[in-house]
Amino acid sequence: ELKVEQNPLFLSMQEGKNYTIYCNYSTTSDRLYWYRQDPGKSLESLFVLLSNGAVKQEGRLMASLDTKARLSTLHITAAVHDLSATYFCAVAYGGSQGNLIFGKGTKLSVKP
Amino acid sequence: DSGVTQTPKHLITATGQRVTLRCSPRSGDLSVYWYQQSLDQGLQFLIQYYNGEERAKGNILERFSAQQFPDLHSELNLSSLELGDSALYFCASSVGWSFSGNTIYFGEGSWLTVV
Numbered sequence: 001e002l003k004v005e006q007n008p009l010f011l012s013m014q015e016g017k018n019y020t021i022y023c024n025y026s027t028t029s030d031r032l033y034w035y036r037q038d039p040g041k042s043l044e045s046l047f048v049l050l051s052n053g054a055v056k057q058e059g060r061l062m063a064s065l066d067t068k069a070r071l072s073t074l075h076i077t078a079a080v081h082d083l084s085a086t087y088f089c090a091v092a093y094g095g096s097q098g099n100l101i102f103g104k105g106t107k108l109s110v111k112p
Numbered sequence: 113d114s115g116v117t118q119t120p121k122h123l124i125t126a127t128g129q130r131v132t133l134r135c136s137p138r139s140g141d142l143s144v145y146w147y148q149q150s151l152d153q154g155l156q157f158l159i160q161y162y163n164g165e166e167r168a169k170g171n172i173l174e175r176f177s178a179q180q181f182p183d184l185h186s187e188l189n190l191s192s193l194e195l196g197d198s199a200l201y202f203c204a205s206s207v208g209w210s211f212s213g214n215t216i217y218f219g220e221g222s223w224l225t226v227v
Contacts, residue, residue, distance in 0.1 A: 042221055
């Protein structure tokens with residue numbers, strides 16, 4: 001059974017600082033997704049990572065995938081308050097791309 | 113706005129009742145997925161349909177069922193509702209269905225409260 005672990009689960013940062021969220025998964029998969037969720041809202045797609053060594057960047061967020069280590073990271077550079085949200089990683093399981101196993105999420109709070 | 117439309121946005125119903133949640137995928141998307149988000153279970157994949165056919169099943173209870181119609185909209189039917197079914201139910205859609213790595217777009221969700 002595929003398990004996905006994120007850490008930390010809670011992260012309080014100051015504006016301007018850098019930090020990394022880690023996503024470990026237990027079974028081989030080559031499709032990993034990062035999503036952002038604001039309280040009570042939908043999930044916004046951030047990145048889709050499809051191959052070993054994949055790196056994608058959007059603004060202050062950069063995601064990478066190491067399929068050999070079964071690890072993905074979401075790096076936050078020079079955090080700003082608008083990045084405060086919960087971030088989920090999700091790993092595709094089996095043949096269906098939508099059969100996603102989600103991590104518990106990392107609740108990020110960026111303080112001035 | 114992801115382009116995935118869900119109705120109703122909020123629903124309060126009593127235990128033992130039956131409800132239907134509706135989803136319209138993004139234009140051009142053939143796959144529809146249903147997920148449940150609750151405080152204790154987190155986000156869980158329930159079921160996927162592709163072009164009208166069931167393609168994958170996750171942790172969907174026997175009391176729940178879904179279908180996708182010829183116009184590609186989907187409905188999730190929840191019956192014999194229990195308090196523990198209270199959750200946020202998301203519909204999502206994508207173009208493909210397997211191994212394609214397409215972005216999966218989520219709707220705003222339907223909040224179900226069972227009292």
